[in-house]
Amino acid sequence: MKVRHLLILALLAVACRPSVNPDPEPGPGAESADTTQAKVLPDLKVLTLEVPDFPDAEVTLGEENADILFPFGADVSGVRLDFTVPEGITADPESGSSFNLTKKGKIFLRREEDGAAAQFAVTSSFKEPTGVRGLFLPSPDHTSSFITYDNVCSSLDLMEELNFNTLFVCTWAATKTAWDSPLLLKETTYSSAAEGNMYSGYTGGSGDALKDIISEAHKRDIKVVLWFEYGFMHRVGGVDLTDPLLSKHPGWIGIDNKGGYSNYNGTDYYLNAYDPEVQGFFLSLIKEALVLYPDLDGVMGDDRMPAMPVNSGYDPLTKAAYAAANDGAEPSLNYNSTAWQNFRLRILNDFAADIYRTVKGIKPSAAVCFSPNNYPWCKQNLMQDWPTWVSEGNADLICVQCYIPANYEDYVTLSLRYLKPSMFCPVMILKNGSNILSEADIKSEIAFNRKMLTAGESQFWFDGIFQRKELFKSLYPDKAINPL
Numbered sequence: 001m002k003v004r005h006l007l008i009l010a011l012l013a014v015a016c017r018p019s020v021n022p023d024p025e026p027g028p029g030a031e032s033a034d035t036t037q038a039k040v041l042p043d044l045k046v047l048t049l050e051v052p053d054f055p056d057a058e059v060t061l062g063e064e065n066a067d068i069l070f071p072f073g074a075d076v077s078g079v080r081l082d083f084t085v086p087e088g089i090t091a092d093p094e095s096g097s098s099f100n101l102t103k104k105g106k107i108f109l110r111r112e113e114d115g116a117a118a119q120f121a122v123t124s125s126f127k128e129p130t131g132v133r134g135l136f137l138p139s140p141d142h143t144s145s146f147i148t149y150d151n152v153c154s155s156l157d158l159m160e161e162l163n164f165n166t167l168f169v170c171t172w173a174a175t176k177t178a179w180d181s182p183l184l185l186k187e188t189t190y191s192s193a194a195e196g197n198m199y200s201g202y203t204g205g206s207g208d209a210l211k212d213i214i215s216e217a218h219k220r221d222i223k224v225v226l227w228f229e230y231g232f233m234h235r236v237g238g239v240d241l242t243d244p245l246l247s248k249h250p251g252w253i254g255i256d257n258k259g260g261y262s263n264y265n266g267t268d269y270y271l272n273a274y275d276p277e278v279q280g281f282f283l284s285l286i287k288e289a290l291v292l293y294p295d296l297d298g299v300m301g302d303d304r305m306p307a308m309p310v311n312s313g314y315d316p317l318t319k320a321a322y323a324a325a326n327d328g329a330e331p332s333l334n335y336n337s338t339a340w341q342n343f344r345l346r347i348l349n350d351f352a353a354d355i356y357r358t359v360k361g362i363k364p365s366a367a368v369c370f371s372p373n374n375y376p377w378c379k380q381n382l383m384q385d386w387p388t389w390v391s392e393g394n395a396d397l398i399c400v401q402c403y404i405p406a407n408y409e410d411y412v413t414l415s416l417r418y419l420k421p422s423m424f425c426p427v428m429i430l431k432n433g434s435n436i437l438s439e440a441d442i443k444s445e446i447a448f449n450r451k452m453l454t455a456g457e458s459q460f461w462f463d464g465i466f467q468r469k470e471l472f473k474s475l476y477p478d479k480a481i482n483p484l
Contacts, residue, residue: 044109044118046091049083056453065121068101072129072480073450076101081122088112129480131456132397132425134166135159135465136227139173139198143463149204152212155462160220162465163476166484167217168300168371168458169210171226171289173198174235175245178210178226183288187281188244196244214295223297223484225369226289228282231305232273239269252278254308255315257333262312264382273308274318274347283358290362298367298484299359303401306348306355307372307382311335313344345379349388356394367484371399371427374411375418387418396423397484399458403429405441409448421453422483428457431464439471446475455483 049066051057058069070076078098085091092108099105105122140147145155171178180193190196199209206212214224239253239261246253254262254272263269271278286299313331322331322343331340356368370386378384389395398419402411412426428445430437449457465472
């Protein structure tokens with residue numbers, strides 16, 4: 001009886017034991033099958049992971065997940081991921097697929113041998129906001145925003161409120177500087193240095209507009225770059241031989257292939273940028289500014305420096321230099337002749353290098369910036385070969401003038417063929433006379449800059465922010481690290 005009772009009890013225990021079913025296999029792409037709690041076997045993992053569209057992204061790879069640190073502003077809604085897994089493991093989605101990393105991405109891994117499965121997570125994070133948020137300040141002839149100390153403070157307060165971080169201050173225009181220049185007085189017929197100062201009517205503060213702009217800007221964490229707006233251009237509309245500079249140096253004017261004054265489109269007339277004396281004058285102005293204002297953050301050449309109308313170079317000095325370098329040959333009257341054009345381009349490219357060496361020789365931390373026109377148009381019309389300045393290491397920041405809203409994305413895309421996004425800051429035309437760039441265009445252009453990972457953007461010109469304050473508050477909600 002005892003044995004019989006024991007057998008009956010054993011049978012009852014087996015009958016009452018709960019059944020154990022194997023884990024159901026998830027269907028293809030079945031996200032609902034949550035395997036996050038499953039034990040991760042050593043070979044169910046991602047071995048390597050790369051983000052080919054974002055080479056600057058930093059990948060932290062773990063056993064069960066990866067976090068990708070993207071540049072500020074990167075569009076991560078469709079990111080291609082290239083990854084490898086151990087032999088015998090399949091991945092869904094496959095390597096090379098696009099992931100929406102605005103939320104957690106998932107890679108499902110399965111071992112072919114026994115069907116063991118695991119889930120690998122991919123998350124995204126972003127570096128701190130970084131970029132130039134610049135404003136161009138034209139001469140006081142075009143704006144009253146900085147003509148008194150109170151104006152300086154209130155205008156910079158607004159920049160700080162809207163989280164702009166760079167001011168490009170017009171320094172040279174219509175034969176005037178933004179400071180009392182001993183050099184300008186020496187080389188012109190001005191009766192005093194103050195006469196040649198475009199801010200001669202400035203009142204309040206220290207009495208020196210540029211000194212106050214730099215000092216007050218730095219209090220607000222705003223950098224100041226001197227913008228040589230006119231560059232080699234003499235003036236618009238014609239040549240004035242009574243101009244204070246030409247009165248003393250009439251031979252400094254450029255000559256075209258017909259023996260007339262060198263000009264661009266019959267309007268913009270230029271000094272002779274190929275003349276070593278003219279070049280020396282501008283290099284000396286740059287030196288003077290950096291010595292007088294040692295706290296400056298940089299210097300900017302414009303679409304007019306280095307630049308020269310393509311029909312230029314027919315002055316005796318430049319023709320003689322060409323002949324000396326070409327066995328006595330005269331330059332071609334066809335100003336598009338390859339040999340003649342390359343000769344003149346080399347002179348201007350060397351001047352870009354001279355600017356760079358001059359600035360860095362006085363203040364190595366100062367940025368050397370240029371704001372040229374679009375390439376290759378600028379080379380074909382104004383002898384601006386800025387991709388060479390970049391490739392030869394003579395620029396820290398290129399601010400191409402991308403002024404036509406309908407062509408904005410094309411200009412940005414084309415410019416990025418010649419330089420890295422980290423040194424490209426496109427210029428938007430926020431204000432043009434009485435016209436103001438639409439809110440829709442501002443939003444779309446800045447959004448495109450973020451997509452292309454440019455080093456921020458700048459606005460031409462300052463007074464436009466008065467009409468777009470609320471928009472910029474929303475577009476720049478936080479401060480950004482200034483790469484200059």
